[in-house]
Amino acid sequence: MKHAWKSMTLTERDQFEKDGYLLIRGALSQEEVDFYTAAIDRVYETAAAERSKEGSLHLLSAVRNCPELVSMLDHPAVFGYVWSMLGWNAHVYHSHIDVHPRITERKPFWWHWHQDGGRQNREIETDPRPRLSVKLAFWLSDVSEPGRGNLTIVPGSHKTNWLPGPPKRDVEWPQPPGAIQVTVNPGDVLFFDRRIWHxxxxxxxxxxxxxxxxxYTYRWITIRDEVADLPQQPWWDTVNPVQRQLLGHVGDGSGDHAWGHYPETTPLYGELSGRGLLDSSIPALIP
Ligand SMILES: O=C(O)CCC(=O)C(=O)O
Structure with missing residues (x-):
């Protein structure tokens, strides 16, 4: 399935602002689902040391550990949501592959609810805190019913700085009011605001x-993934300039840098400009 690059519509933007997420059904073709699943299965097999005792895998630095996923970074079916929100001075700061087989013994209670960004949620004083980053989740297995390890979210909670919860994470506590389990099919993509409680x-x-x-976040926020040795990887030559930018590659000698002072040297700016997509009604797209 070939997709043209396109920006988010005004209706989608309004919905995202209201709910804090958008679900893009069928973003990946069956062929893509099969390709990415096979790649993740191979990583799962070799990453025995990183698996939990129940056999689950939560592996950071997704592309470094599974280079076949590089085409997810700027996948045309969904990448437009990212640059429509963040503009062209963006990169991927945090990524992970997750494989969760069936748990056979009931696990002790743990309060997993959080907003993304770690200490961004302590060290920024505004209420609400700024968006700063957005996330894409590419679903590869059938999570179309609750109870399959679904992502749980509180729709519309992204402008709420604090979610009442237990005094300690292991103290049993009811689910937050309004929480839903996101139900998805293989090939669906969830686009969400990092602040949504999940x-x-x-x-x-x-x-x-x-x-x-x-x-994804602005390039003036540092990357948590391991990216330093990417240019030494054997597959790096096959990575396109936008993907390189997203993987933290800045400063190729042409002036490009993380503060974005020279847009014409920034790959994503060039790509959007060449495609006539620099809609100046979107503040983040103004050079
Ligand atoms: O694996 C999940 O469903 C949750 C992932 C998560 O907490 C996150 O992306 O921050």
């Missing part, structure tokens, strides 16, 4: 849950 749920079903997450 949590992974436990998978007691027979379906192994497989998903890849990519968090």
């Amino acid at each position: 949590a992974r749920s436990d998978n007691y079903s027979d379906f192994t849950r497989k998903v890849a997450f990519f968090g």
Whole structure:
């Protein structure tokens, strides 16, 4: 399935501003689902040391650990949501591959609810805190029913700085009011605001849950993934300039740098400009 690059519509933007997420059904073709699943399965097999005792895998630096996922970074079916929100001075700061097989013994309670960004949620004083980053979740397995390790979210919670919860994470506590389990099919993509309160749920079903997450932010925020040695990887030559930017490659000698002072030297700016997509009604797209 070929997709033209396109920006988010005004209706989608309004919905995203209101709910804090958008679900893009059928973003990946079956062929793509099969390709990415096979790649993640191979990583799962070799990453025995990183698996939990229940056999789950939560592996950071998704592309470094599974280079076949590089085309997810700027996947045309969904990448438009990212640059429509953040503009062209963006990169991926945090990514992970998650494989969660069935849990056979009930796990002790743990309060997983959080907003993304770590200490951004302590050290920024505004209310609400700024968006700063957005995330894409590429679903590869059937999570179309609750109880399959679904991502749980509180729709519309992204402008709420604090979610009342237990005094300690292991103290049993009811789910937050309004929480829903996101139900998705293989090939669906969830686009969400990092501030939406969310949590992974436990998978007691027979379906192994497989998903890849990519968090995008402005290039003036540092990358948590391991990216330093990417240019030495054997596959780096096949990576396109926008993907290189997204993987933290800045400063190729042409003036490009993380503060974006020279847009014409920034690959994503050039790509959007060449495609006539620099809509100046979107503040983040103004050079
Ligand atoms: O694996 C999940 O469903 C939750 C992932 C998560 O918490 C996150 O992306 O920050």
